[in-house]
Amino acid sequence: MKQAQIVWFKRDLRILDHGPLSEAANRGSIIPLYIIEPAVIKAADYSGRHWEFTRNCLLALRRSLANLGQPLIVRKGTAIHAFKAICEQFEITAVYAPEETGNEITFERDQRVRRWLKNQGIPLIEMPNNGVVRGLKNRDDWQGIRDKRMRQPIYQPPKALQPIKISIGEIPTCSDIGLSSDPIQQSPSEGETAARETLLSFLNSRGQNYVKGMSSPLTAFDACSRLSPYLAQGVISSRVVLRVCKRPSTQLAPFTVQAFESRLAWRDHFIQKLEMEPEIEYQSYVRAFDQMRSFDAEKFERWATGQTGYPFVDACMRCLQATGWQNFRMRAMLISFAAHELWLPWQKPALHLAKLFTDYEPGIHYPQIQMQSGTTGNKTLRIYDSVKQSITHDPEAKFIKKWVPELRDVPAVIAHTPWKSMVPIRGYIPQIVNRKTAVSHARSEITRLRSDPLILDEIAAVHEKHGSRKPSRQKFT
Numbered sequence: 001m002k003q004a005q006i007v008w009f010k011r012d013l014r015i016l017d018h019g020p021l022s023e024a025a026n027r028g029s030i031i032p033l034y035i036i037e038p039a040v041i042k043a044a045d046y047s048g049r050h051w052e053f054t055r056n057c058l059l060a061l062r063r064s065l066a067n068l069g070q071p072l073i074v075r076k077g078t079a080i081h082a083f084k085a086i087c088e089q090f091e092i093t094a095v096y097a098p099e100e101t102g103n104e105i106t107f108e109r110d111q112r113v114r115r116w117l118k119n120q121g122i123p124l125i126e127m128p129n130n131g132v133v134r135g136l137k138n139r140d141d142w143q144g145i146r147d148k149r150m151r152q153p154i155y156q157p158p159k160a161l162q163p164i165k166i167s168i169g170e171i172p173t174c175s176d177i178g179l180s181s182d183p184i185q186q187s188p189s190e191g192e193t194a195a196r197e198t199l200l201s202f203l204n205s206r207g208q209n210y211v212k213g214m215s216s217p218l219t220a221f222d223a224c225s226r227l228s229p230y231l232a233q234g235v236i237s238s239r240v241v242l243r244v245c246k247r248p249s250t251q252l253a254p255f256t257v258q259a260f261e262s263r264l265a266w267r268d269h270f271i272q273k274l275e276m277e278p279e280i281e282y283q284s285y286v287r288a289f290d291q292m293r294s295f296d297a298e299k300f301e302r303w304a305t306g307q308t309g310y311p312f313v314d315a316c317m318r319c320l321q322a323t324g325w326q327n328f329r330m331r332a333m334l335i336s337f338a339a340h341e342l343w344l345p346w347q348k349p350a351l352h353l354a355k356l357f358t359d360y361e362p363g364i365h366y367p368q369i370q371m372q373s374g375t376t377g378n379k380t381l382r383i384y385d386s387v388k389q390s391i392t393h394d395p396e397a398k399f400i401k402k403w404v405p406e407l408r409d410v411p412a413v414i415a416h417t418p419w420k421s422m423v424p425i426r427g428y429i430p431q432i433v434n435r436k437t438a439v440s441h442a443r444s445e446i447t448r449l450r451s452d453p454l455i456l457d458e459i460a461a462v463h464e465k466h467g468s469r470k471p472s473r474q475k476f477t
Contacts, residue, residue: 012234020096025158045354048182060191070161074169098129131268195230216393220327228359271363284375309431312390315403324358339373377459
């Protein structure tokens with residue numbers, strides 16, 4: 001029986017700066033494996049738009065690996081079933097994989113695989129995939145470890161892979177695996193080449209207006225890096241992004257590059273929260289806050305479909321449904337509106353948004369959802385005024401009129417606040433709630449809970465475990 005090692009690809013669909021691939025290839029023949037797991041693709045946070053992007057990235061990865069000598073192997077089923085089948089064909093000497101911070105399903109899957117491999121006497125070598133650190137009890141040393149990792153050399157792809165005689169398996173379409181097609185506008189191109197081209201277009205031209213342009217949906221689609229889908233699927237690593245940012249050829253002003261790099265650091269900072277406390281995917285940081293809201297199906301449906309009667313909220317939701325992307329401020333406003341104006345528990349809105357975001361990253365998603373919902377215990381309660389946001393970031397109501405055509409023919413001042421119109425606007429739904437009353441209720445309820453001494457103790461424990469520490473002054477080189 002031929003000996004081989006498995007390189008288990010998860011959300012690390014690249015060959016550049018791929019530690020498991022480089023290390024395993026140095027030690028002999030490898031089987032580069034990707035597993036399509038029914039539990040993952042049928043989960044409540046997964047959608048066809050996720051698979052379409054992943055599928056295209058898998059096709060690109062297969063081509064890249066084939067050029068090295070051994071194409072990607074794809075299997076469908078549970079991870080353990082896939083490993084068992086391969087172990088019947090080959091003597092597997094080790095499994096190499098990235099450290100992944102995913103959702104509860106992948107977390108529990110990894111635990112089962114570790115136990116199974118241990119029982120088989122097969123070593124599992126997991127390697128860091130980003131700046132997230134396993135096994136931390138608090139954040140005291142995190143920044144230093146993260147910065148050190150970012151300065152380490154880039155793993156280069158193997159020069160060649162020894163071909164293995166094994167069926168490569170098909171990379172199925174949505175319909176092949178029972179997912180509904182969920183096409184979007186402006187779907188990101190696939191693969192490492194597209195990721196690098198996107199990064200270079202940002203650093204050499206589009207990012208000139210990054211700092212000022214990131215907040216408005218009118219400008220953010222171009223001004224932001226648009227790397228988030230590639231980072232979420234590991235098509236490009238944060239370390240490679242940082243290296244490219246430091247090139248002398250970068251056309252952006254130093255303060256712009258610094259602002260972008262800080263966002264990359266915050267990305268790891270938030271994923272670290274889920275790594276340290278996986279339960280925050282479904283439980284509030286401050287557990288008592290899980291009881292303060294009640295679910296209203298009608299309010300949820302109107303929010304989820306962009307029919308709240310608040311034009312900027314509806315425009316952002318409809319845009320997200322159509323494109324799979326929104327800038328950070330608008331994402332925050334959407335969840336703030338659901339949590340505070342509509343007083344909905346954050347869990348179902350979180351799943352709805354997860355299915356819409358092409359760049360869904362659980363480690364960012366759930367901590368941010370909770371921060372905007374006021375369940376982290378932070379002193380600052382983030383409640384976005386959608387009218388103020390629309391007047392500031394869409395003064396002429398161009399974005400509103402594009403995505404809420406019911407308001408296309410009214411003056412901008414009316415498009416921002418149609419309830420103030422002296423003439424009823426045909427086709428556009430009335431306000432779902434009175435904002436002033438709803439926000440007043442939200443503030444008073446959260447303040448009341450925060451006054452409980454037991455809850456204050458719980459909040460203090462959350463901040464001790466997850467709070468950011470003083471940033472490192474070390475520079476990336």
